[in-house]
Amino acid sequence: MGTLDAAIKDWVNERPYLKEIAQLHEIITTIVEGDVAPEVAGADANWGRTVDEFKKGIPVLRANEINEAIIENAANLLIEIIDALTAASLPDKIISYSQQAQAIFHKRTDLPGQLIEDVLENNSIQNNADLEEIDEGFIVFLAWSALSGALKPLKQQVAELLNDHQWRKGYCPVCGQLPAMGHLVRTEKGRERDLVCGCCQMKWRYRRIGCPYCDNSKQEQLKIIGLDDEPDLRIDTCEKCKCYLKTYTGEGKEQVALADWSTLHLDLIAKKHGFKRVGYQRYEV
Numbered sequence: 001m002g003t004l005d006a007a008i009k010d011w012v013n014e015r016p017y018l019k020e021i022a023q024l025h026e027i028i029t030t031i032v033e034g035d036v037a038p039e040v041a042g043a044d045a046n047w048g049r050t051v052d053e054f055k056k057g058i059p060v061l062r063a064n065e066i067n068e069a070i071i072e073n074a075a076n077l078l079i080e081i082i083d084a085l086t087a088a089s090l091p092d093k094i095i096s097y098s099q100q101a102q103a104i105f106h107k108r109t110d111l112p113g114q115l116i117e118d119v120l121e122n123n124s125i126q127n128n129a130d131l132e133e134i135d136e137g138f139i140v141f142l143a144w145s146a147l148s149g150a151l152k153p154l155k156q157q158v159a160e161l162l163n164d165h166q167w168r169k170g171y172c173p174v175c176g177q178l179p180a181m182g183h184l185v186r187t188e189k190g191r192e193r194d195l196v197c198g199c200c201q202m203k204w205r206y207r208r209i210g211c212p213y214c215d216n217s218k219q220e221q222l223k224i225i226g227l228d229d230e231p232d233l234r235i236d237t238c239e240k241c242k243c244y245l246k247t248y249t250g251e252g253k254e255q256v257a258l259a260d261w262s263t264l265h266l267d268l269i270a271k272k273h274g275f276k277r278v279g280y281q282r283y284e285v
């Protein structure tokens with residue numbers, strides 16, 4: 001954790017406008033990264049079927065019933081995150097939502113698991129009456145944060161699967177959601193591109209040129225917005241679907257640079273240029 005803390009501090013020192021979101025993120029990351037997700041028992045029973053579906057382009061979490069151990073682990077992480085946020089020095093609104101959630105979770109112990117299942121299935125909350133005044137987006141954001149930790153063993157398994165079976169789709173091989181970030185990496189084949197899921201944070205390889213949102217590969221419609229004061233970051237845009245992908249072109253700062261919250265300023269720039277963000281956005285701008 002020490003190195004990640006330091007990396008976040010360095011990043012924010014250069015971009016002080018991210019201070020508040022960084023504080024929130026640091027609390028959550030400490031919990032999620034500190035958690036040793038239990039090996040998912042029983043996942044292998046259906047693994048053969050999962051692999052067959054995967055080869056047809058079905059994300060792993062859509063191929064089978066979702067393992068209960070994952071839901072339980074994510075629900076526990078969600079409770080832990082909420083507890084930590086109530087005691088943090090963060091904006092009043094966050095503290096207030098967290099305190100309300102804590103109180104509701106005490107009364108309704110089945111609710112955290114239900115919320116996790118909802119978010120996995122629909123990326124939203126089906127019956128948000130239970131949440132009373134709490135902002136739904138806040139809970140969805142925390143649920144995905146908890147899931148990104150609870151899915152660690154599964155993501156590891158999928159990473160191994162990706163070694164043998166190319167995926168190269170514009171959506172996540174684990175949860176099926178859309179990428180929030182791109183990363184240009186140097187490999188033995190030259191420069192290649194990885195995408196990072198905006199929800200579960202899984203990484204997968206995608207073709208270097210082309211829009212992951214609409215599959216457009218016409219070079220003349222794919223333009224790059226470069227940033228004078230951010231030499232390692234850029235915005236890849238697509239004239240066809242008017243969407244954009246924030247991309248990290250550097251090396252060594254992946255943990256922070258690919259986290260999405262750390263490049264909020266790029267979302268603002270992309271919007272100013274008339275592009276829209278698709279897929280789930282963890283952080284409203």
Ligand SMILES: [Zn+2]
Pocket residue numbers: 172173174175176177197198199200201202
């Ligand atoms: Zn995902």
Ligand SMILES: [Zn+2]
Pocket residue numbers: 211212213214215216238239240241242243
């Ligand atoms: Zn496009």
